[in-house]
Amino acid sequence: MQERLENILLAVSRSADIDGGQLDKATETILEAIMDGLQITRVGIWLFKGSTHEMSSQLIIDKNSSDTSQTLKISEDDYPDYFATLRNERTIIANNAKQHPATHELAEYMTAYGIYGMLDVPLRHKGEMVGVLCCESRKAERKWTEDEVAFAGILADIYGRAMSSAERVQFEQMLLKQNEQLEAIVEQRTKSLQEALDNFKQAQDRLVETEKMAALGKLVAGVAHEVNTPLGIAVTATTHCEHRLKKLRTAFEDGSISRKQLATFISDTFDAYTLLSSNLERAASLIQNFKKTAVDQSSFELVECALADYLNALVISLKPMVKKKKVSISIDADERIKVKTYQGALAQIITNLVSNCHEHAFTEADEKHHISISVEAHEDGAVVRFKDNGKGMETRTLKSIFEPFYTTARDHGGSGLGLSIVYNLVTRKLKGQIDVQSTPGEGSEFILLIPNL
Numbered sequence: 209m210q211e212r213l214e215n216i217l218l219a220v221s222r223s224a225d226i227d228g229g230q231l232d233k234a235t236e237t238i239l240e241a242i243m244d245g246l247q248i249t250r251v252g253i254w255l256f257k258g259s260t261h262e263m264s265s266q267l268i269i270d271k272n273s274s275d276t277s278q279t280l281k282i283s284e285d286d287y288p289d290y291f292a293t294l295r296n297e298r299t300i301i302a303n304n305a306k307q308h309p310a311t312h313e314l315a316e317y318m319t320a321y322g323i324y325g326m327l328d329v330p331l332r333h334k335g336e337m338v339g340v341l342c343c344e345s346r347k348a349e350r351k352w353t354e355d356e357v358a359f360a361g362i363l364a365d366i367y368g369r370a371m372s373s374a375e376r377v378q379f380e381q382m383l384l385k386q387n388e389q390l391e392a393i394v395e396q397r398t399k400s401l402q403e404a405l406d407n408f409k410q411a412q413d414r415l416v417e418t419e420k421m422a423a424l425g426k427l428v429a430g431v432a433h434e435v436n437t438p439l440g441i442a443v444t445a446t447t448h449c450e451h452r453l454k455k456l457r458t459a460f461e462d463g464s465i466s467r468k469q470l471a472t473f474i475s476d477t478f479d480a481y482t483l484l485s486s487n488l489e490r491a492a493s494l495i496q497n498f499k500k501t502a503v504d505q506s507s508f509e510l511v512e513c514a515l516a517d518y519l520n521a522l523v524i525s526l527k528p529m530v531k532k533k534k535v536s537i538s539i540d541a542d543e544r545i546k547v548k549t550y551q552g553a554l555a556q557i558i559t560n561l562v563s564n565c566h567e568h569a570f571t572e573a574d575e576k577h578h579i580s581i582s583v584e585a586h587e588d589g590a591v592v593r594f595k596d597n598g599k600g601m602e603t604r605t606l607k608s609i610f611e612p613f614y615t616t617a618r619d620h621g622g623s624g625l626g627l628s629i630v631y632n633l634v635t636r637k638l639k640g641q642i643d644v645q646s647t648p649g650e651g652s653e654f655i656l657l658i659p660n661l
């Protein structure tokens with residue numbers, strides 16, 4: 209091949225335009241090289257459109273015309289011989305194009321642009337013919353040399369290379385865009401998930417708070433009821449005394465008072481006062497115990513808790529809750545066992561367990577119903593065993609009791625939150641452990657490990 213042509217090919221091959229991904233730029237570079245190499249003034253790239261029966265011009269460069277922006281189209285219907293030859297995928301070398309069997313149909317086109325010779329080289333991409341490189345000579349009797357044909361062929365191949373690069377860059381950009389979209393979606397989803405989680409946490413906190421207040425509410429109702437009884441007796445005793453005193457005053461003013469009458473009055477009054485003071489004392493002790501446990505149920509503070517003392521006071525407050533079903537509660541704890549913990553949380557846990565016994569373990573009133581709470585020292589703190597002799601639980605129930613909203617008493621107003629809150633309080637707040645064992649018909653036992661905090 210002529211050195212001049214070789215040099216042009218080398219320059220094109222090395223040009224950054226070819227593999228840069230911008231097909232327009234690469235096409236221009238290739239067409240300029242063709243014009244330079246073949247010394248022609250008009251050259252174009254034509255590509256099949258949809259099928260191999262129709263082609264349109266992709267880019268035409270014409271040194272004699274400044275406006276080549278118009279897209280030209282040709283179809284097999286008008287140029288059957290030309291299309292039939294192209295389908296052989298061989299280069300058409302037409303020195304006198306108007307006479308050549310492959311190009312004679314294009315006579316009108318040639319006249320319009322002053323063309324004599326044509327060198328049409330197939331363009332291939334991924335092994336398929338996609339169009340032609342049309343080199344057009346305006347010189348009469350132009351003879352395309354072998355070198356020129358080879359030169360045009362190589363540039364046609366370089367065009368295929370440029371097409372692949374453009375496709376690759378397009379894919380890369382698409383991937384990049386998809387990646388960005390994906391990242392945006394992931395970010396959006398993460399945000400929504402985070403929001404949902406935050407909402408869930410808030411809802412959970414609210415539920416814990418509500419349940420805490422509900423447990424406290426039950427306690428208040430029970431204690432209020434219990435305090436009402438001794439206070440009622442005290443009021444009756446006072447009224448009785450007042451009545452007797454009035455009678456005594458009348459007799460005294462009449463001067464009709466007898467010694468016997470006075471003696472009866474004094475004895476009655478003593479009885480009334482004994483009743484009065486014992487009932488007032490009972491009311492006061494109930495209030496005292498209630499204060500000890502209820503106050504810190506709503507505010508959790510870390511304290512050194514003497515378990516025996518604390519549980520005794522708590523149970524006195526809780527007894528009214530289970531009184532209807534005649535449930536007795538006993539405590540077996542060494543006075544010396546102390547644990548540094550949130551005793552308010554512990555009170556809430558025991559309140560929930562007692563409430564569950566009343567709701568689920570014992571169905572009717574029976575003197576035999578019993579809850580025993582025992583405390584043992586443990587190297588980390590203390591172990592509290594809470595045991596009832598109620599109806600117990602089936603394995604299926606036992607598996608789910610700590611799950612939020614699991615309840616077998618939805619019809620009776622159970623929300624299924626009691627034990628899930630107990631679980632959270634023991635494991636999270638008190639950093640302890642909770643375990644449960646149960647036999648249907650025999651009862652249940654909750655075992656709590658309460659560590660020193």
Ligand SMILES: Nc1ncnc2c1ncn2[C@@H]1O[C@H](COP(=O)(O)OP(=O)(O)OP(=O)(O)O)[C@@H](O)[C@H]1O
Nearest residue numbers: 564568569609615616617622623624625626627628
């Ligand atoms: N001591 C028990 N004896 C028998 N079954 C029990 C006992 N404690 C709990 N259960 C069972 O465990 C379930 C879940 O208890 P949990 O305290 O979580 O909910 P609940 O008592 O049904 O409703 P809530 O406490 O919210 O009012 C109960 O529905 C009940 O079936």
Ligand SMILES: [Mg+2]
Nearest residue numbers: 563564626627
């Ligand atoms: Mg419950």
